[in-house]
Amino acid sequence: MTTTGEEHTAAHAGPWWWDRWRSAVFDAGLALVSAAECGAEGVPFARDAGLPLAAGVVFGVLAGSVLLIRRKWPIAVVLVAIAVTPAEMGFLMGAVGLYTLAAAELPRRIIGVLAGMSLVGTLIVTFVRVRQEMASGDLTLGDWFVPFAALATSLGLTAPPVLLGMYFGARRRLMESLRERADSLERELQLLAERAEERAEWARNEERTRIAREMHDVVAHRVSLMVVHSAALQAVARKDPEKAVRNAALVGDMGRQALTELREMLGVLRRSGDDGGGATRVPPARDRSQVPLAAVGAAAAAAAYRADPDAPAPAGGDGGPCLSELDELVGQSAAAGMVVDLSVEGELRGYAARIEQTAYRVVQEALTNVHKHAAGAKTHVRLAHRGAEIAMQVENEPPPEPASVTAARLPSGGNGLLGMRERVLALGGVFVSGPTDAGGFRVSAVIPAA
Known part of the structure; x- marks a missing residue:
């Protein structure tokens, strides 16, 4: 875990302009040493200038103490060091000031000008001092030594602090840039984790909705027919035993078919998905902030078949119902006592599995609603069957007198029409349902064939 810029600042807050207490103590120590140095060098300066020794010491202490503000005003420190160069004091202050100036985030032009001024000032003072010593006889070297000593001294006191300051300043800026990039990456990872959690939750909700819709389509129709046949069986059990036997056989067959379809669906749900088929469950995360990115991929893999209309049906079942089984579906309703008229226009051709299943489910659910309500x-x-689309319509006339139909008392969850609408709209089709003027009910859907 990286440390953000705000946490870094809050964790290392120091007094005034210092970021840390350690920096403040270090600068105070440097200022104390510089004041002592300048105070000691103020004694010969006062003697040469004919000033009281105390005045020279006080002047040196005040000048050397300026080093305390080097982090806040490095330009002022360098200017003071240049100003006291003729007095031959402040060598530590000048070197530290140039280092701080070069390390600071200031324009290179300002750094170059001040470094040049310091170089020239040190060069002139050293040149004059060495020439005076040679004239007094203290040094017996040749004339070449004067410019060499002045140039070497000025470069030695100016170039190393400037170069070191530029190096450490660039290094510090690089570290700050890397810290900012790390903070930015951490924020991006957090955002990606949040988005992954949202996508995983969306995928789980989609899977729940799809499973609930499939369960409703598979169970509701056959169970509704079973209830209708059981009501008819109860009515004719004593009057017509043979018809009662046939109705009982039909109830048994429908129950077995319903159980078979339920087993197939539950088998798909239990399959781990190692063979690439079936439904893949998204494992719930213990901590909502630690949703694995693979969960989104797992859910997407489970929904891949639904996203591609031309894809084959998922493994683990028989591929689902198709339009060729529509006659059998209508026959089951007719066997339950419903008068059903089936008419087909156009020639049946090969459609994508999802289109045929959706068309079949619309007709199945519409017939189930007739069993329940009419x-x-x-x-x-x-x-x-049209050129670019397939259309279906299920319309029932007004039901007969209630006395002949209330025995079934089929419950309704209110999700059938909603499920049909979702299926059709997911394929880009149109779905309309509602009562007719004659008192019946009509369900119409148009699904693109491509």
């Missing part, structure tokens, strides 16, 4: 009513099922 038992005994005559129903018209129309299917039209």
